[in-house]
Amino acid sequence: MSSTTENVNTNTSENILEVRHLKKYFPIKGGFFGGVTGNVKAVDDVSFSIKKGTTMGLVGESGCGKSTTGRTILRLLEKTEGDVIFNGEDISKYDKKQLRELRTKMQIIFQDPYSSLSPRLPIGEIIGEAVREHGIVPTNEYDDYVSKIMKECGLQEYHKDRYPHEFSGGQRQRICIARALALKPEFIVCDEPVSALDVSIQAQIINLLRDLQKDRDLTYLFISHDLSVVEHISDTIGVMYLGNLVETGNTEDIFDNPLHPYTKALFSAIPMPDPDLKKERILLQGDIPSPANPPQGCKFHTRCSQCMEKCKTEVPVPKDMGNGHVVSCHLYQ
Amino acid sequence: MAKKSNYISARESRRISRENRKITAEIEKKRNRKNIPESEYVTRMKDPNNCVEFDNVHTYFFTDIGTVKAVDGVSFEVPIGKTVGIVGESGCGKSVTSLSLMQLVQRPAGQTVEGEIRFNAGDKAINVVNAPASYMQKLRGNTMSMIFQEPMTSLNPVFRIGDQVNEVIQLHNPNMPKEDVKARTLEMLQLVGIANKEGVYKMYPHELSGGMRQRVMIAMALACDPKVIIADEPTTALDVTIQAQILDLLRNLKDKINSSIMLITHDLGVVAEMADYVVVMYAGRVVEKGTAHEIFKDPRHPYTIGLMNSKPVVGKKTDKLYSIPGNVPNPINMPNYCYFKDRCEMCVGKCNGEYPPVYKVSPTHEVSCYRCEEGGMN
Numbered sequence: 240m241s242s243t244t245e246n247v248n249t250n251t252s253e254n255i256l257e258v259r260h261l262k263k264y265f266p267i268k269g270g271f272f273g274g275v276t277g278n279v280k281a282v283d284d285v286s287f288s289i290k291k292g293t294t295m296g297l298v299g300e301s302g303c304g305k306s307t308t309g310r311t312i313l314r315l316l317e318k319t320e321g322d323v324i325f326n327g328e329d330i331s332k333y334d335k336k337q338l339r340e341l342r343t344k345m346q347i348i349f350q351d352p353y354s355s356l357s358p359r360l361p362i363g364e365i366i367g368e369a370v371r372e373h374g375i376v377p378t379n380e381y382d383d384y385v386s387k388i389m390k391e392c393g394l395q396e397y398h399k400d401r402y403p404h405e406f407s408g409g410q411r412q413r414i415c416i417a418r419a420l421a422l423k424p425e426f427i428v429c430d431e432p433v434s435a436l437d438v439s440i441q442a443q444i445i446n447l448l449r450d451l452q453k454d455r456d457l458t459y460l461f462i463s464h465d466l467s468v469v470e471h472i473s474d475t476i477g478v479m480y481l482g483n484l485v486e487t488g489n490t491e492d493i494f495d496n497p498l499h500p501y502t503k504a505l506f507s508a509i510p511m512p513d514p515d516l517k518k519e520r521i522l523l524q525g526d527i528p529s530p531a532n533p534p535q536g537c538k539f540h541t542r543c544s545q546c547m548e549k550c551k552t553e554v555p556v557p558k559d560m561g562n563g564h565v566v567s568c569h570l571y572q
Numbered sequence: 573m574a575k576k577s578n579y580i581s582a583r584e585s586r587r588i589s590r591e592n593r594k595i596t597a598e599i600e601k602k603r604n605r606k607n608i609p610e611s612e613y614v615t616r617m618k619d620p621n622n623c624v625e626f627d628n629v630h631t632y633f634f635t636d637i638g639t640v641k642a643v644d645g646v647s648f649e650v651p652i653g654k655t656v657g658i659v660g661e662s663g664c665g666k667s668v669t670s671l672s673l674m675q676l677v678q679r680p681a682g683q684t685v686e687g688e689i690r691f692n693a694g695d696k697a698i699n700v701v702n703a704p705a706s707y708m709q710k711l712r713g714n715t716m717s718m719i720f721q722e723p724m725t726s727l728n729p730v731f732r733i734g735d736q737v738n739e740v741i742q743l744h745n746p747n748m749p750k751e752d753v754k755a756r757t758l759e760m761l762q763l764v765g766i767a768n769k770e771g772v773y774k775m776y777p778h779e780l781s782g783g784m785r786q787r788v789m790i791a792m793a794l795a796c797d798p799k800v801i802i803a804d805e806p807t808t809a810l811d812v813t814i815q816a817q818i819l820d821l822l823r824n825l826k827d828k829i830n831s832s833i834m835l836i837t838h839d840l841g842v843v844a845e846m847a848d849y850v851v852v853m854y855a856g857r858v859v860e861k862g863t864a865h866e867i868f869k870d871p872r873h874p875y876t877i878g879l880m881n882s883k884p885v886v887g888k889k890t891d892k893l894y895s896i897p898g899n900v901p902n903p904i905n906m907p908n909y910c911y912f913k914d915r916c917e918m919c920v921g922k923c924n925g926e927y928p929p930v931y932k933v934s935p936t937h938e939v940s941c942y943r944c945e946e947g948g949m950n
Contacts, residue, residue, distance in 0.1 A: 438879060441883075442894060442895035443895040468884055494886065508815065509841065510839065511841055511845070513868060520820075523816075
């Protein structure tokens with residue numbers, strides 16, 4: 240497996256983030272003495288890398304480990320195994336003090352703008368608190384800096400003294416973005432930032448994220464289950480299924496030529512806003528299996544339409560199909 | 573200091589609530605009379621091929637800071653055996669329109685104050701706005717039923733799936749023997765594609781996944797062969813692959829039991845796949861309606877056009893997404909000109925006048941915009 244990982248990470252110097260064989264298991268406690276009876280394998284051997292200034296989209300059904308991957312990278316959750324290399328340093332070995340410094344470089348935007356803002360703090364404080372704590376700017380410039388960040392994110396200066404309940408969903412998401420940006424990060428994990436918003440507001444937030452990326456040379460890990468949004472914003476895409484990355488590659492390659500049966504099924508399920516288009520649809524049967532007890536062999540074989548005997552016993556190895564398009568499926572071995 | 577737009581004094585608020593109570597008490601009194609004669613709520617359908625006809629419906633909420641006109645003059649029809657998609661942003665009155673049909677609007681604050689909602693109950697047509705509560709109870713869940721958005725919260729966590737589906741059937745068929753009820757429930761569970769029906773019958777909702785719960789919700793809604801199914805964002809909480817399964821299921825079931833679907837959603841893709849007719853709502857009004865083909869191939873209203881452009885489409889490269897400027901206006905103080913004017917980039921001189929009337933672009937395609945005046949037939 241290691242040989243293919245090296246294929247993915249050919250020019251390491253450009254990569255701002257490298258994830259190698261990341262695993263995150265959640266223990267299941269049970270039994271009379273509360274011992275560990277099993278593991279929920281939320282992230283099971285995931286490897287990818289992101290180049291500076293680009294966006295990687297992470298797609299998949301709910302429960303496939305997208306968000307856990309994002310959080311484990313930020314060390315909001317402690318990993319079980321694997322390395323996370325950020326700017327050439329292995330951050331999984333950082334101690335508390337180093338981690339605190341790292342927080343200014345890596346930030347996260349959460350999905351639900353309604354529950355991720357403290358209802359008791361005014362907006363100015365929500366955005367400025369971390370700026371002050373980390374000493375991003377000198378004390379005398381603090382006020383101007385917060386105003387500047389708010390303006391960049393499309394908020395008005397007089398919003399500073401207001402509380403989150405006075406804002407609509409789209410405005411709140413702007414506050415979340417401003418809070419993340421205020422620390423001048425290099426890398427932001429966007430965990431479903433637009434899925435709680437209306438279509439027209441979605442467009443505003445996506446445009447804002449793109450503009451900020453251009454201005455500040457930001458790198459995003461964009462987690463979403465909305466494939467059309469992911470296609471729009473990402474340069475590279477990773478498709479996850481049950482804790483595994485089944486296919487990665489450039490956005491064009493993946494959308495024009497999806498290889499893995501799961502990716503194909505996922506793409507064919509996207510509803511298209513065109514009533515005349517009657518397309519061939521691959522309907523997946525059943526639900527995603529439980530990650531506590533994943534199927535043997537290829538994890539997708541229980542729902543796969545092209546399942547072979549081999550798939551039930553052997554785990555497929557990631558294979559590079561050229562141009563960084565990596566797929567883990569026995570069909571292409 | 574700039575005064576907050578939605579600020580009113582306590583005295584003002586008291587005055588408004590006193591007035592509201594007067595209005596709502598009168599409506600409630602009329603509604604709660606005993607023995608309402610049938611002549612008050614039995615009407616005739618304009619077209620016997622329609623299942624539901626909304627005719628100039630106004631549903632208002634009388635709140636302490638003013639009257640919210642959630643649905644303000646909505647008219648459209650749901651033909652028998654067809655799917656009508658209702659699209660719009662949140663807060664545009666999609667859900668309240670459907671709740672008005674079920675008479676499930678939160679009373680006494682929410683009231684349908686004007687207009688008729690005619691429902692074709694087979695032998696006779698009912699105006700549900702005037703129908704007494706006891707009569708509505710017979711209709712709800714029986715001939716009209718609803719699939720809610722959140723399958724996680726709409727099932728009762730302390731009852732088994734079987735009991736919850738049984739309840740629906742028993743309520744509307746009190747004389748049915750218990751074995752028949754169970755048989756019917758199992759039949760319904762099988763119909764919605766649950767393989768392990770005997771097992772699911774005995775399970776609690778927490779043991780099922782989101783897609784399975786939504787299937788159970790659909791089974792409950794279809795248990796009494798309703799004439800109209802209101803699907804209020806049935807797939808919003810689900811994954812794309814599960815969404816495809818559920819939509820496929822709804823489409824097949826509709827043909828099987830020949831009922832109509834009112835599909836409420838904000839996902840244009842879902843509407844394009846499912847609906848025969850599309851109604852676009854904005855701020856409590858219908859801005860455009862027509863067949864799915866007309867709406868998607870030839871959108872006329874600037875809001876519809878904006879909505880289409882703001883959604884990224886797979887396989888279509890755009891550098892920047894179009895976003896409709898501004899926000900939805902405050903529902904309490906609606907302007908008297910076109911509600912969309914302040915966000916519209918295609919205004920013409922006439923837009924400063926009254927709210928635009930409905931112009932017919934084709935026999936089925938109707939638009940509320942002055943831009944369609946010349947091209948239309950009126």
